[in-house]
Every structure is written in C-alpha cells, then in structure tokens.
Amino acid sequence: VNKKINKNQYHLKARDYKSYNQFKKDTQHFRNYEYSSFIGFRAGEKRKKSIKINQYGIRNNNINDLKKHLSIWVFGGSTVWGYGVSDKETIPFYLSEISKKTVINLGEQAYVSRQSLNFLLNLLSDVDANLIKPPSHVIFYDGVNDAIHPCTLSKYSNDNPYIHYQ
Numbered sequence: 001v002n003k004k005i006n007k008n009q010y011h012l013k014a015r016d017y018k019s020y021n022q023f024k025k026d027t028q029h030f031r032n033y034e035y036s037s038f039i040g041f042r043a044g045e046k047r048k049k050s051i052k053i054n055q056y057g058i059r060n061n062n063i064n065d066l067k068k069h070l071s072i073w074v075f076g077g078s079t080v081w082g083y084g085v086s087d088k089e090t091i092p093f094y095l096s097e098i099s100k101k102t103v104i105n106l107g108e109q110a111y112v113s114r115q116s117l118n119f120l121l122n123l124l125s126d127v128d129a130n131l132i133k134p135p136s137h138v139i140f141y142d143g144v145n146d147a148i149h150p151c152t153l154s155k156y157s158n159d160n161p162y163i164h165y166q
Helices: 020-027 063-068 091-099 115-129 144-152
Strands: 033-036 040-043 072-076 103-105 135-139
Touching: 072 091, 072 115, 091 103, 115 135
Parallel strands: 072 103, 072 135
Antiparallel strands: 033 040
16 A cells, blocks of 8 residues: 555644643553453553543544444554554554554553453454454554563563563
C-alpha cells in the first residue's frame, strides 16, 4: 500500500501544549494499572488531550468496535501501544488509515509476547461467548521486552511468571 498520510492533520505534538511537561505527562508512562486475569495488568481508564484509554484498557478505540465489526487486532508492547506519542501516532492508527479498516490497538506498555498471547486468548473467550466479533486478522509485534527482561536476571526472577527462562 503506497498511500501517503499527512501526519500533521492527525496528531498533537508538544507544540500543541502550553508546556512540554504536560505533553510528556499525557503521552508517557502512567501508573493507573488494573489487574487482569492471565496477563497481569492493563492500563486503567484515562482521558487526556492526546491519549484516550477506555474502561477495558484499550487505547483509542470504542468498545463497540469490538462488538460490531470484523476488525484487525494488533497486540504488542509499548511500541504498539504508542509510548511517548499521541493516539494518532500509533502503529495501529496508521494501519487503520492505510487499510481503511477498523484496527484495534491491543498493545500495552512492558508486555512480553506471553502476555500478548494470553490477552488474545482472553478476548477469544469473549468471542466464544458472543460478546464481541472475531477479528479478520491478528497481528503480533513483540520481541523487544522478551529480549530485555531476561537480561535483568536477579534472585527474584523465578517469581516472575512473565520471564521465560530458568
């Protein structure tokens, strides 16, 4: 697909804020995480100028997108989630613009591939219960956190279910 996107029409930059500190606060790491079965955590609901996370921990998507449409689900860590960027600068947003399809950003900061896979399995149980529609495609963009976390070996590593080595 060779469609060009005028990036400036879609997203907010630091210059759109009164202060860079407010932009940084809105677009970077925040700590309102909530427990989620089998994956450990999901972001809690947040509504800021350039970041919107719904009550299910899904960034920049209406939950009805999962209920009504065959959509593309994109899983991954902070690269997919869009650490440090506005909703309209994330990989799933650009994929949606290029494909003209509904793309659901199911990334989460610090996720490893096991958490992404478990999140997919959690959502598929909702598909089986007819609560949401199945995706037309599923994309995983993982690996960085899988490579980084084993490098932080400590005496507590055996207590972490998301580190996949012994």
